[in-house]
Amino acid sequence: MNVLGFEEQTRMGNHALFISAGGYHHHIAVNIWNGIDGESNRDDVTGLLHYEIIVPTKSEVKKVLSALEREQVPYHIESENILLKDPSGNGIMIKAKQR
Secondary structure (H helix, E strand, O other), rough: OOOOEEEEEEEEOOOOOEEEEEOOOOEEEOOOOOOOOOOOOOOOOOOOOOOEEEOOOOOHHHHHHHHHHOOOOEEEEOOOOEEOOOOOOEEEEEOOOOO
């Protein structure tokens, strides 16, 4: 979370987290309300492939890349995008806004 520049705004036990950039009440809300005790990341079911975080410029993507390397977070590059996994194993794609 900190590596990507987000700050925790609110946490609801172990079931929900609201994070933001710049102190807004939340830009991203993540929860497991409908998935408690469920299986995740199985290859034989339909589900989330990845979610995208779109940053304003390619230079911002490079800043994220530097932070990932500094913190030794595993990632790989696809085209000009950064792909990594969140703590639940879901894919995250970091990419620059298309102009």
